[in-house]
Amino acid sequence: MNKKSFLDSFSLVPHAVWSVLFIVAPLIFVVYFAFTDRNGNFTFSNIGALSDYAHIFGLSVAFALIATVICLLIGYPLAFFISRLKPSKQKILILILMLPMWISLLIRTYSLMALLDNGGLLNTLFEAIGIGPVKIVGTAGAVILGMVYDFLPYMVLPIYTSMSKLDIRYFEAAEDLGCNGFKTMTKVVFPLTVPGIISGITMVFVPSISTFYISQKLGGGSFDLIGDTIERHFQNQSTYNVGAAISLVMMILILISVAVMNKFADDNKGGQLIV
Amino acid sequence: MEQTKIIDLKNISKSFDGEPVLKNINLYIRDKEFVTLLGPSGCGKTTTLRIIGGFEQPDEGDVFFLDERINDVPPYKRNVNTVFQRYALFPHLNVYENVAFGLRVAKVPNNVISKKVKETLALVNLKGFEKRAVSTLSGGQQQRVAIARALVNNPKVLLLDEPLAALDLKLRKDMQNELKALHERTGITFIYVTHDQEEALSMSDTIVVMADGRIQQIGTPTDIYNEPKNAFVADFIGESNILDGVMIDDFRAKFAGVEFKCLDSGFEKNEPVDVVVRPEDVDIVPADKGMLRGTVTGVTFKGVHWEIIVDIKGFKWMIQTTDYCAPDSVIGLYIEPDAIHVMKKSEYSGMFGDYSSYSEEFDELSVADPEEEEKNTEAEDE
Ligand SMILES: Nc1ncnc2c1ncn2[C@@H]1O[C@H](COP(=O)(O)OP(=O)(O)OP(=O)(O)O)[C@@H](O)[C@H]1O
Ligand SMILES: [Mg+2]
Numbered sequence: 001m002n003k004k005s006f007l008d009s010f011s012l013v014p015h016a017v018w019s020v021l022f023i024v025a026p027l028i029f030v031v032y033f034a035f036t037d038r039n040g041n042f043t044f045s046n047i048g049a050l051s052d053y054a055h056i057f058g059l060s061v062a063f064a065l066i067a068t069v070i071c072l073l074i075g076y077p078l079a080f081f082i083s084r085l086k087p088s089k090q091k092i093l094i095l096i097l098m099l100p101m102w103i104s105l106l107i108r109t110y111s112l113m114a115l116l117d118n119g120g121l122l123n124t125l126f127e128a129i130g131i132g133p134v135k136i137v138g139t140a141g142a143v144i145l146g147m148v149y150d151f152l153p154y155m156v157l158p159i160y161t162s163m164s165k166l167d168i169r170y171f172e173a174a175e176d177l178g179c180n181g182f183k184t185m186t187k188v189v190f191p192l193t194v195p196g197i198i199s200g201i202t203m204v205f206v207p208s209i210s211t212f213y214i215s216q217k218l219g220g221g222s223f224d225l226i227g228d229t230i231e232r233h234f235q236n237q238s239t240y241n242v243g244a245a246i247s248l249v250m251m252i253l254i255l256i257s258v259a260v261m262n263k264f265a266d267d268n269k270g271g272q273l274i275v
Numbered sequence: 276m277e278q279t280k281i282i283d284l285k286n287i288s289k290s291f292d293g294e295p296v297l298k299n300i301n302l303y304i305r306d307k308e309f310v311t312l313l314g315p316s317g318c319g320k321t322t323t324l325r326i327i328g329g330f331e332q333p334d335e336g337d338v339f340f341l342d343e344r345i346n347d348v349p350p351y352k353r354n355v356n357t358v359f360q361r362y363a364l365f366p367h368l369n370v371y372e373n374v375a376f377g378l379r380v381a382k383v384p385n386n387v388i389s390k391k392v393k394e395t396l397a398l399v400n401l402k403g404f405e406k407r408a409v410s411t412l413s414g415g416q417q418q419r420v421a422i423a424r425a426l427v428n429n430p431k432v433l434l435l436d437e438p439l440a441a442l443d444l445k446l447r448k449d450m451q452n453e454l455k456a457l458h459e460r461t462g463i464t465f466i467y468v469t470h471d472q473e474e475a476l477s478m479s480d481t482i483v484v485m486a487d488g489r490i491q492q493i494g495t496p497t498d499i500y501n502e503p504k505n506a507f508v509a510d511f512i513g514e515s516n517i518l519d520g521v522m523i524d525d526f527r528a529k530f531a532g533v534e535f536k537c538l539d540s541g542f543e544k545n546e547p548v549d550v551v552v553r554p555e556d557v558d559i560v561p562a563d564k565g566m567l568r569g570t571v572t573g574v575t576f577k578g579v580h581w582e583i584i585v586d587i588k589g590f591k592w593m594i595q596t597t598d599y600c601a602p603d604s605v606i607g608l609y610i611e612p613d614a615i616h617v618m619k620k621s622e623y624s625g626m627f628g629d630y631s632s633y634s635e636e637f638d639e640l641s642v643a644d645p646e647e648e649e650k651n652t653e654a655e656d657e
Contacts, residue, residue: 192367
């Protein structure tokens, strides 16, 4: 008994070291900087200064929400469509979907810029057919498009996973009990894929709200989001502490939203399948 | 019994990937009847049921529901409900909501739903289980939820696909009785699928015996048992000694080298036939008084009776008797005319041998033709 528990705890050591080094320590630094001034004295002034950034928080949340909703609207039907195909076709489509995820986010965003910018592929096309150059980069739409483009796979994959686990018999049982295609979707498929939707939403919302690169490049500098603000503060020694305070608040925001999401998932025990 | 045909299948054929699964099925089912589709695994029972439910389309032939052709009617518009082979209860809903599902889809008012669900749950002995998650139920309870979920919609026809296959013997017997009682109480037409012949015999008004995608025989349980149409049915339903014989004339059959009186007629003179003698219909008499004589090669105690294997001129008979016979003793057999059932030759003639591999355990089984076995494995590999 003792021996086993010793082994057990021993096997946890690497994990513990890793966690302390790369998760706990950075967190402690963030908290430390958030509550100290430049000389290392305790202060609330960093947190107090946050009210100046309320609109940035608001804008970030709004952008992230819109991007998440669009991802869900596109991703859910897409996942359903893929999950109904032959297994061999499913594999190919999922591979295509995952392909961009293997490429750096920076490169993806740059290439999107090359497509949308003045003189880019899309605008050249617009000019050719006489609509003239349309300003895309620098608009809110471009930022959201960038988020959707970059994070869509993170929505599709978890939803696809929970859909492909759905037994065909549930569809048949629903139809047997009077559901047409639409009612089968709303009454059976949707509730049974809620866990996938929840993780999809979490996996899109969290990176969307903290991104800084997409808004800088595709927003053309006109949109200051939390991620950009934090980055800017950390590039200057003198604003480290305010940057840490903003990070801390954002982290708490994300934790709250993840907790709310998990609560949803717990209330809805759709994920597990019983025979 | 009412004579209205509620379901009528006409010349139904169905293939999967070029493999014929149903071959020209013709079958009608009367209103309020309890019909059982019986046959070995893979003979097309589920496919037939799914065609009635609308989950499969026949390649050829028509499906009628009360004289209306319903080939193109989707399942959700058919007045038919299904208890699926493996229940398929909705895991996101509790017992009450599972049963209420069909009524909610049909937009039945809440108070009516509540009343009907309660009634139906009482009918299947699940009072007080309303709030339970279906994943916490035992197999038999899930089974009954599945039945309640279908029954509550008060369909004209209830399709049940091997609903009891996953249950243990005791529970299966109990559920058989419950289902039979439910059928009588509700007056709903039951179309029941099983490969358990005892279940079929004890529950059904009509049995449809299927093999290889064809209907072999349709009849009442006693008809099917006493008057099997061919060697397949005789072998599949109960135990039988199936012998190669000749119909010398009306009421005169010759098999095992001896001429017997029988009750069958209508065959041509000297027509080759298959003869069935049920093991329980053979009387054991002293050797010198028997119509046939043979050596006892095996005796097994079965509780109510002894099962005896008798070697008569190389053909091993099975006989069920309440009198013990010692192995290696020589006994006589006496067969009454009404114990003999004569059948036309069919594609199944000669496929069901005697009981030589039966009681001699694995010895004789393992020396079964090795070439034959090879062929079988090859076929499986394909
Ligand atoms: N969707 C399908 N695709 C291909 N073949 C199928 C399909 N459904 C059934 N089959 C084949 O059709 C044949 C009959 O199947 P069916 O399910 O009707 O048999 P069954 O009589 O219900 O057998 P069991 O007692 O094992 O349930 C089988 O050989 C099966 O492999
Ligand atoms: Mg089946």
